[in-house]
Amino acid sequence: MSKHILLLGPPGAGKGTQSKRLAEEFGVEHVTTGDALRANKGMDISDMDTEYDTPGEYMDAGALVPDTVVNAIVKEALTTAGGYVLDGYPRNLDQAEFLSEITDLDAVVYLAVDDDELITRLTGRRVCEACGENFHVEFEPPEEPGVCDECGGELVQREDDTEETARERLSVYEENTAPVIEHYREAGVLTDVNGEASPDAVFDAIVDAVES
Structure with missing residues (x-):
């Protein structure tokens, strides 16, 4: 039977990396x-009484896509998926309540990582200006500092990877998404996993949580 997995955690916790592995593991x-x-992007949302008629118009304007629109899109994605690892949703309690109405979850896993560690992870990323390859000064450094292994291009720190931006992202997460964590914890369905362990150890712990 296909698994329905929800992976929660702050920016920099490793949700993207672990979600991809889980998706492969469970098919x-x-x-x-x-x-x-x-x-x-082109979905017709004109019946929702929103400012724009498609999600793409919100994205092009740099505006926050309303919950009602995000909910509809997530519902569509989950309905067409046999099973899934959900990453980056729900971001608030209203979305969490909507999620419980449209699907049943087999596992809710929270990747716990200390703020200082998150800052180190978020600010250490370097991106090649030429080919877009990603590196990390501590966890995945290039062979030669500042130089891309793939094409020899210059590695730069993106604006959204500075410490100031990273702290702002964590602050927004804490305000909006921390109540979601408590919501699942109080419901007795949340499994905490130490997100500071090695990637393989984190993956094994998540798999154990899903299979139990």
Whole structure:
């Protein structure tokens, strides 16, 4: 039977990396809000009484896509998926309540990582200006500092990877998504996993949680 897995955790906790591995392990789809929005940019939402008629118009304007629109897109993505690892949703309690109305979850896993460790992870990323390859000064450094292994291009720190931006992202997460964690914890369905362990150890712990 296909698994329905929800992976929660702050920015930098490793949700993306672990979700991809889980999707392969269980033969299910990796569903992220960002991917779902991009895949449905042209979806007609004119009946929702929203400011714009498609999700793409919100994205092009740099505006926050309303919950009602995000909910509809996630519902579509989950309905068409046999099984899934959901990553990046729900971001608030209203979305969590909507999720409980449209699907049943087999496992809710929270990747717990200390703030200082998150800052190190978020600010250490370096991106090649030429080919877009990603590196990390501590966890995945290039062979030669500042130089891309793939094409020899210059590695730069993106604006959204600075410490100031990273702390702002964590602050927004804490305000909006921390109540979601408590919601699942109080419901007795949340499994905490130490996100500071090695990637393989984290993966094994998640698999154990899903299979139990």
